[in-house]
Amino acid sequence: MAEERKKIRKTRALDRKNITRLTTEQRSRQLQLELRDRKEVGQFLMPDAPPNKKRRKVSPIRVPCPLLPGTPEVPPPRIPQPWELKKRAVDGSGPSRIEADEDGATTPPPPNNNPSIDITPSTRVIILEDCDSLRDRDFDFVDATIEMVGFSPSTSFSANRSALQNFFPGPSISSRPESSIYEEGLEGDILQWEHSAGLNPGSDVEDEDCLDGVSSHRRHAGEFDFEELASDLQEVLGFIDKQDDSALRESCQEDFLTFDWSHDPQVFKGVRETFTGPAGPTFPIEGMTPFHIFIKIWDEDIINLIVAETNKYAAYLLASSSQSSRLKKWTPITPQELWTFFGVTMLQSIVPIPVEKEYWNPCLPYLKLGKFNDIMPFNRFALIKRCLHFVDNMSCARGGVPTKLMKIQPVIDHLNKKFSSLYLPGQEIAIDESLLLWKGRLSFSQLIATKAAQVGIKSYELCESKSGYLWQMIIYTGKDRHNIVTNDADAEHESAASRIVLKLVRPLLNKGHTLVMDNFYNSPLLARTLKAQKTDVMGTLRLNREFVPESLRLKNKTNMRTSEVAFSQTRDMTISVWRDANVVSLISTYHKVEVGGKEKYGYYRYKPKVVLDYNLAMGGVDKKDQFLQAFPLERIRNQVWYKKLFRRLLNVSIHNAFVLLKSRTAKMQQRQFRVLLADEIIQRFRPPKLESPRRIDHFPTKTNVRKSRCKWCALKKVDTCTTFKCDTCNVNLCIIGCFREYHTRIGT
Incomplete structure (x- = not known):
């Protein structure tokens, strides 16, 4: 028994030594992490930070809040609305x-x-x-x-x-x-x-003026929290980010892979690039009407192509149709008739009606909007809509493996070329996704719950932040099918996100633009790559991306206080993590760690300067979508997906033409622009109205008196009497000569 007790005491002593040694190692490791965090990450509280409720933990070391010049140190009292x-x-x-x-x-x-x-x-x-x-x-x-x-x-x-x-x-x-x-x-x-009171104080969206009656909703920094996503979605996004980071690492220069993160604000030397421009239309537009600008986009070449392919496709349908089909009434379409078809669709977008046929035959007489039948009969409109085509099916079949966009590819290529050649965007540009509603079967249909449509055809778009001008677009057709032609000499990245960004922004590099993106695209390595080509980057960032400081990756709602900012900087970029309603992380190549503010509903809200600028600059694609939503030219119900996509492209063309006109002329609302454009198209191209011959219901009859003076002879100062008169006009007229001349020249 004594020996067993000695063994037990020895074992316990060894365990205590091991525990002490392990505790020492843990404390040393923890101390190393704390020293690293203090070296890499700086923290501060904004003036409106609430008191700390958990007082058991020691507060981290915080620097004074760096306020922008003119920002009050204490929030002013609320201003009554x-x-x-x-x-x-x-x-x-x-x-x-x-x-x-x-x-x-x-x-x-x-x-x-x-x-x-x-x-x-x-x-x-x-x-x-x-x-x-x-x-x-x-x-x-x-x-x-x-x-x-x-x-x-x-x-x-x-x-x-x-x-x-x-x-x-x-x-x-x-x-x-x-x-x-x-x-x-x-x-x-x-x-x-x-x-x-009907207010929404928790949102970071800055209220803007209504866009032609549609409330503006722009993307903002704190809208979605990565931590609140489902675990399976986090895994998918994490896998995509790893692929993107790996591809960027392989293609970047060696000196781009070194990131010396520091908490010292003096380390950051980044300044905003000087915009060398020019910006605006590339052609003189003084004195041009809306139609003259619109035909710069839809020129004679694309119109003739659509006319030829539509007639060719109609002939193919006609050969296989039955004798009782409506297609038997088809006659070849002309460019003038196609323009009239465009004008009718524009009018329909200005005054939307759920049932398209009711523009011609309303369900109630007093619901009739206008004289659509005088512009184009409904049967002819329906035939053109049925036969509308953009590419030769036989040539596509002979070309090898067909692409998913082959039915609409000529129109997409033409518009991409026109949009980028007719207008140069300003300094701030934005890349984001847009979604066209489509609930039918489609292999590359996408689900994006944050978009208004939620399901449909996704496109990656580069727009001007200020006006929403669509400068370049890529239609998404599935994984590794973005219709991007790779060039070995350019060493394109294999991942979709970086390829899309570089494909869209490449023609605008080295001009001093500021590219605003959300966390789907942003990464430290991509920001450094674009900064090396004189293009600034700003936007939200997912903290699981490569080269993000480990100390910032651990930031979340549990270890950050409300209105607290943690930041880390290198010589050319800054990453800031701000705890508001959500934990918001942002990256910028020219923003210092500074705090500004803005009044909202009478309250003065403190926010980092990069958040204020992001809220204003990220709305390019969203602003364009808001304008298009107010004028649903593509309509909800369509049987063929590429024809609905064509209508969306036509709608985008109208918006871009409006931006072109507004950039050089007096202020004009988009609705007024669309009305003038549709009216000018219809006045120019609709067929002339054939008036039916005037009905003549004037007949001669005898007067009750024996002799009466002829009215027409009296006008000619000839004294002539007659016993006949016009039964309708009740005018005495000679039956020979005067009766015909009177009604022909007087016009009755």
């Missing part, structure tokens, strides 16, 4: 105000025998215990009745200090190391109050 002031004026319960003049002196309100104070969620409350520091100032303390305005009826207050600080905003004057403007309990009251 116009609707609030109007409501208070109607109710007569507006709060008493103390307004300050330019010198900072306050003007008290007029005296009141029974004073009262209305407290709203934006009122600053000072605890009486902390008024010692204010004794030297000229403040008058009065007794007054306090009324709570804007709080829920269930809100209760206690007399202690903490309850008042929890329910009222305002900088705390206590000795706590981290002060807050919005305390713990106020956030819910403010959100409840704003939602009751």
Whole structure:
């Protein structure tokens, strides 16, 4: 027994030594990680950061918040909105105000025998215990009745200090190391109050003016959180990112693969590239009408191609149709008739009706919109729509392996060439996806839940951020089928994301453009590659990408406080991680780590400068889609996918023509532009209206008197009498000569 006890004691002693050794190693490892984090990552809190609820953990070392010039160090009081002031004026319960003049002196309100104070969620409350520091100032303390305005009826207050600080905003004057403007309990009251007023305070989207009656919704930095995605979707995105990073690594220069991340802001030396332009239309447009600009895009070559292929396809259908088919009435289409067909479809997009036939035959007489039958009969319109074609099927079959876009490829190639040659975008450009609604069977149909259509034909588009001008596009047809012709001399990347970006932006490199992208495309290595070709990069970033600092990859909602920013920099780029409603990570090649702000619904919101710029610049593709959604030229129901895609391309062409005209002439709304374009097309190309011969229902008859003077002879100053007159006009006329001449020359 004694020997066994000795063995047990020895074993326990060894275990204690191992545990101590392991604990020492863990502490050493943890210390190394902390030292690395301090070297690579800097952190700071914004002025509106709430107090830390978890006080057990030691707060990380934070640098002072770098504010932009002109940004207030303390959030200003909330500015009442116009609707609030109007409501208070109607109710007569507006709060008493103390307004300050330019010198900072306050003007008290007029005296009141029974004073009262209305407290709203934006009122600053000072605890009486902390008024010692204010004794030297000229403040008058009065007794007054306090009324709570804007709080829920269930809100209760206690007399202690903490309850008042929890329910009222305002900088705390206590000795706590981290002060807050919005305390713990106020956030819910403010959100409840704003939602009751119809506001949306949680969104980072900056409100823009309505686009021809359509509310603008732009992409913003904090819209989607990678951490909240499903695990299987995270795995797919992670696999795609690894492929992209591997391909970028193989094709980049060796010196591009070294990233010395540091927390020191002085390390970053990046500046924004100088835009060398020019920007705008590449041809003079002064004095041009909407139609003259539109035919620059849809010129004679593409119109003749569509006419020839449509007639060829109609002849093929006619040979295989039955005797009772509507196709037996087909006659070859002409360019003028095709333009009239375009004009009718444009008119339909201006006034949408679910049933297309009701433009000609409405279900009720008083629902008739116009004289569509005078422009083109419905049967002829339906025939052209049925036979519309863009490529010779026989030549495609002889060409070898057919591509998925062969039915519409000539139109796509033509428009890509025209869009990029007629207009040069400004400094800020954006790459994003667009989705055309298509719910039918299609092998390359895509599902994107964040888009308005959600399912359909996806296209990668490069647009100008300011106007939404579509400069270049690539239709997605499945994995490794992006219709991108690789060139061995250019050493194109194998991954889809980098290939798409470089394919779209290559003609604009070395001109000082700023490319804005979301986290599907962005990576540190791609940003450095584009920066080397004088093209800046800005946008959101997924933290699982290669070369992202390990310390930043671990940032999430659990280890970051609200309104906290963690950043890391190299000589040519900055990565910032901002904790707002979600954890937002962004990359930029020219933004320093600085914080600005913007007023929204009366509140002053602090945000990193890169977030403010991203919210303004990322809306190029979204802005274009909003304009097209207001004028649904492609319609919802279509039997053939490539014909619906053709209508979308026609719709995009109208939008681009509008941007071309608006860039050099006076302001014009897009609806007005579309109306003028459709009217000019119809006036130019619709067939002349054949008037039916005028019906003559004038007959001679005898008068009741014996002799009466002829009206026509009297006009000719000839004295002639007659016993005949016109039964309809009741005018005496000679039956020979005068009767015919009178009705022919008078026009009755």
